[in-house]
Amino acid sequence: MSSGACVRVLPTSAGWRQVTSSCRRLPAGPSSDPRRGLSSPGSGTVNVFNREMKKRQKNWAASLQDSHQYDYLRDEVSSRVADRIYDVARTFPLALDIGAGKSHIAGHLSKEMVERLFLTDISEASLKQRKLSEIPTHCVLADEEFLPFKENTFDLVVSSLSLHWINDLPGALRQIHQVLKPDGVFIGAMVGGETLYELRCSLQLAETEREGGFSPHISPYTAVTDLGNLLGQAGFSMLTVDVDDVQVHYPGIMEVMTDLQGMGESNCAWNRRPLLHRDTVLAAAALYKGGGGVRNDKHDTSCVTGTKLQQEVVLLDLQCEVTGLEGQSNGHSGHRATQRCTGTKRMELNVHKDVTAFSGFVSLSLGSHSHPR
């Protein structure tokens, strides 16, 4: 597997050199052989996700005729991240957006907040479809786990809904810490916790009842508590970790799955089962609609099902401080508002999609895109 296509050469500006154009990537290996490394931090590499597959899925999703139909979630989360950036009342000369996709965050930023923005993503098709923004942007085709940037380059690093597909999250966080200048800020949002709980439960119950066992269909998420530890280990200080609930209501299971596919969020874990029996899908659809069960406090019993897709968005808000440096003003970092450091905010985004509207959309895309595999 060759190392991926790379970056435009950028004009140098005073103070930092050209961005090097190397995108090193782990060799993908035979796809039928899922490799599992140790998951202890700092040792070995965990290989849970097939990054090559994720790139193909994102490229396919971005090249759909009406891919903007699926942008609602990313837009919502990006606006929240942009709010956070605004709250840090600083102007960042140079910012980096990791896993930018169609640069949803850039659309919400203004020149007072960020002066120059770099967008990175593994999917070229998404970057090509990026939204216009008043800030000058540069695109870099890079894997989030291998950032091709020099150390101490950026004042701000943001990431919205892409960290949950990274194999080596501690390593990626360390790299982010490296490319940040001292007193730089990392603001990110990733999917976690109870996301897609109803989907996961209904598939699990249906598969157990129909086939006698079940396999994971939803990718594994990082727990909120682990996230704080990871960030601390990567060297960040002044952490804030929030959990925001974004609730999206769907009429049924097929709509959820099609929307996830359209967002480029299909499962790409090595251990995924490529086959889903039609009986299981039918059973899962019945359970998803609300017939399945009652939420129980016991850990091992069934789950609530309904028409809600619940996505927990974990917002991370950190500053990277290098203590002991001369001449560093602590005025900026001190005032970071800490009123958001505890508790859960509940913000509901109700997107009701009725069946007729949905089926109308699907018919447009038939025959006009390639097989996503």
Next chain:
Amino acid sequence: MSGSNVWSRSREKIRLFSELFAQCSGEAAAYGKCVAATTTGRQELKKDMCAKEFEALKTCFTNAGKKRAK
């Protein structure tokens, strides 16, 4: 890809899933209730515990599909 192929035909069928499924809400609710009944309490959900309800759901679904095809 252009023209009719396995991919576009499968997608067409998947698109119809929601419409056909909407016609079988009664059977779906019965199946859901059966699964709920087996999972509350001490028993584990095993294979084919709700086979009868599922067969009813499946026949309803295939009949809806046949009716539509006519």
